[in-house]
Amino acid sequence: MAGLSFAAPVSATPGTQALIGEVYGGGGNTGATLTSDFIELTNVGATAAGLDGWSVQYLTTSPGSGSKWQVTPLSGAIAPGGRYLVAEAAGAGGTVPLPTADATGGIAMAAGSGTVALVRTTTVLTCLTAADCAADPSIADLVGYGSAAVRETAPAPAASNTTSVSRTGADTDDNSADFTAGVPTPTNGKGETAGGATPPTQAHIHDIQGTTRISPLKGRKVAGVTGIVTALRTFGSSRGFWMTDPRPDNDPRTSEGLFVFTGATTPKVSVGDAITASGLVSEYYQDDPNNSVHQSTTELTNPEWTVDSSGNPLPAPAVIAPDTVPDALAPQPGGNIEGLPLEPARYALDFWEAHEGEEVTIGDARVVGPTTAYGELYVTTKPDQRATGRGGTVYLGYDQANTGVLKVESLIPFAQRPFPAADTGDTLAGITTGPVEYDRYGGYTLMAAVLGEVKSGGIRREVTRRQRPDELAVATYNVENLSFMDDQDKFDRLAHGIVGNLASPDIVTLEEIQDNNGATGKGDGVVAADQTLQRFVDAIAAAGGPRYSWREIDPQDLTDGGQPGGNIRVGFLFNPARVSFVDRPGGDATTAVSVVRDHGRVHLSVSPGRVDPGNEAWTDSRKPLAGEFVFHGRRVFVIANHFNSKGGDQPVHGRYQPPTRSSEVQREKQAHVLRGFVDQLLAADRDANVVVAGDLNDYQFSPAVLALTERGALTDLIATLPPSERYSYVYEGNSQVLDHILVSAAPRRVDYDVVHINAEFADQASDHDPQIVRFRPGH
Structure with a gap:
């Protein structure tokens, strides 16, 4: 097989010889290297593709009724397999000019998103939707990138001031599959590139990988790259193969492996092939490379290769x-x-x-x-x-x-x-x-x-013991976006967890209860969750549990975060045969609960009531819900919580070390607000039975949780377990704590259990494990 030559294949049945090959709208912008925007065309045919009377046209990302396409006329032809460079608007930034363009226009394209069409005439297009443009026979090719409304099937990735979108080789009429974001590579009809024609750099894989995370050859064309094909990715939109050089250097810092990216096209190589490849060295980020907090993957893009021999042994892993x-x-x-x-x-x-x-x-x-x-x-x-x-x-x-x-x-x-x-x-x-x-x-x-x-390792879902007659059992359970719209199976499985695994607690604080139409009703004003909760308590009763009652407060629409339209909230289930709920009217989404001392007795001003719901700490987050219960004549205050999520934090494995945990700031504010309310309760009655429960979205060692436990006002029960048992959630292979039950000093004979029924299993009713505390209320 020596000497056979392959390039990354194009579509077997392209719609036209001339296609849009690359689009770049960041020229001259801040941080850009190139001074101008450009559109590059390519010819996938075997004969010259004439462009006389043709044009490229540009449309804004979200066109309205008054939007107009901008036009740059074309002339001449594209040689078979050749390129054609259209220079567009220049900016004040950048340092490197484009090579001599084959056509020049003045369109100022957006860097991140927009639509470019290759048109068989110079007549201004009138279509403003993807469907209308697909029906226009004058359009030879079209690419929408970023969040473009006009595109083929789905848009190509977003570009930026330093990245373009370029065709991966295929023409499947799906921009998302046919284009990838990467370093701009403007090339004109003569093969000249930015800064002049530069011959490819002869390189080994370890030269490409280098001794840091970023290739020293990033953005450069390389050739003579040899190695053995070790693995293929033959499905998805990021296909390609890995190759390894069997002749490594002596530097342990330099990898001898490299991914060769062929886009949506399955590569025509086999494991064991010895190949010699050329292409463009790129650093691929799975999001905007200018703002990414993640690491990159060094890749060879726009590849061509020859198969030198087949059936070779693979380098030892x-x-x-x-x-x-x-x-x-x-x-x-x-x-x-x-x-x-x-x-x-x-x-x-x-x-x-x-x-x-x-x-x-x-x-x-x-x-x-x-x-x-x-x-x-x-x-x-x-x-x-x-x-x-x-x-x-x-x-x-x-x-x-x-x-x-x-x-x-x-x-x-x-x-x-x-x-x-x-x-x-x-x-x-x-x-x-x-x-x-x-x-x-x-x-x-x-x-x-x-x-x-x-x-199989044989783990089983845990079952906790039933509370004794004189013990109050309080559990917390994040039921993962439970909505009336969910299948009955989810309700039944969650109900079985309440009855069979948690032994029917007297009180359950629930997190992530959605409104009656869930995330399907964004901005429709529906905030009630009575149908969701009724269906849940019905499922619990059908599973053999008690007929629970519930209390909650509907949030204002679209104010408490979570899935858009779901209006998640916290709430209480309670077994009225075992515990009484003290209803004090007046609680709503905006009314703050307060502590009232009346004739030596402490109670809540409203029950249920939200804790300081107008405080900026709760912006786009769930507000804590306080409830007043009576068990065997003793008053118990339970506060249900769901602090803001960790969304926006930098990853532990990312390119910034140590990672910034930006979401901690709001959770710490939330903890201080909540702690302030608990302090009011304990100042009014130092022997008050207080239970703080819920998904605090943070670890037992975090600033937020430590703010709740400082000076000993509350005990975080997860911290009382042996270290190897401190978890209720599994994320990226780490068993960790997000859910907590904290108690004041008054409860006696406290018995606490994390009941592992979800987080460790592939088959989950929720992604959280519930927790339960059993105790005898004091005084």
Whole structure:
């Protein structure tokens, strides 16, 4: 097979010889290198493509009835396989001019999103919707990028001041599949590029990968890149193959593996092929590279290659043993680590980056994060690292990263072998081998070309004991966006958890109860959740539990965060045969509950009542709900909570170290507001029975939770468990705490339990485990 030559294939049946090849609207903007916008055309045919009388036209992202296409006339022709460069508006920024353009216009295109059409006439287009433009026979090709309303099927990725969108080789009439964002590469009909014609750099893979996270050859064309094909990705919109140089250098910092990106086109190579490749070196981010907090993947894009021989043995993969990956996570410079020299013997993130694109192998790895809906699971390569009693890996501090955790996905098409369902504590038995790739969701990932078999670890869903007659049982449960619109199966499974696993608590604080039409009714004014709650209590009764009553307060529409339109809120279920709810009228979405001392007795001004709902700490977040209960003649104050989420925080495995946890600021404010209300209760009655429960969206060691427990006013019960049991949620393979029950000093004989029924299992009713506390109220 030596000497056979392949390029990344184009569509088998393209609509025209001339296609839009690249679009860049950031020229001359802040941070840009190029001084001008451009549109590049390409000819995929075997003969010259004439352009006389044709034009390229541009339309804004969200056209209205008064929007107009802007036109640049074309002339001449594109040689077979050639390029044609159309220069558009120049800006004040940038330092590098375009090569001599084949046509020139003055359209100032938006950097992030817009629509470009290649038109067979110079007549201004009139279509303003995707459907109308698809029906216009004068349009030869069209690309909408970013959030463009006019596009083929779905828009191409967003571009920026430093990135363009370029065709990956295919023409499937789906812009999202046919284009990718990357470094602008303007090329004219003579083959000249920005800054003049530059011959490709002859390079080995380790030259491309370099000794930092960013390739020293980023944005440059390379040639003579040799290696053995080790794995293929043959499905999805990010297809391609990995190659490894079997002749490594002596520098442990430089990876010998590289991903060759072919877009939506399946590459025509086989594992074991020895190839020589050329292309453009790119750093691929899964979001806007200018604002990304994630790491990049070094890739070879716009590739061409020759197959020199086939059936070659693969380079030996790196074997990952328990002591292979360093215990320290990453350097902590207080900023971006991309430019720092890699130290793979010292830091885990550096170790994986130094093996990016290379094959690694693991054997008999314990599953620490169950299979997700996205076909992925998490294992640990360090089985003794902070192990839980049920097979997970517990997260106990910002400075205690679990560097053994590794995500596993599969390169085997699911039609050929479905991704296995695994629970925490199972074993991925046998050998799992594949290249390493960075993913913004979960960090470094083993893309398995060889996938082990799942062997059950035997964990079962826990069942807590029933409360004694003189014990009050209070539970908390995040029911994950429960809406009246959900299937009955979800209600039934959650109900079974309440009855069968939690033994029918007397009081349950619920989080993520949605309104009656859930997220389907964004902005429709529907905020009531009575149908959702009625269906839930009916399911509990049908499961053999008590006929619960409920209390909640409807939020104002679209003010409390969560899924848009869902209007999630917290609420109470209670068993009226065991406990009484003290109803005090007047509580609504905006009325604040206060503490009232009357004839030596303390009570709430309204019950249920929201805690300081107008405070800016609760902006776009759930407001705590206080309720007054009576059990065996003793008053108990329960406060249900759901603090703001961690959305917006920088990832633990990202390019900024240490990561910024920006969402902590609001949660700490929320904790201080809540603590202030608890302090009012305890100031009025130091022996008050106070239970603070719910999804605080933070760890037991976080500033928010510590603000609730400082000076001993409240005890966080999760912190009373052995360290290996401190978790109620599993995220990216880490068993961790988000849910809490805190109690004041008055409750006696406190017995607390986290009941593991969801988070460790691939089959979940919710992504949270419930918790329960049993106690005898004081005084």
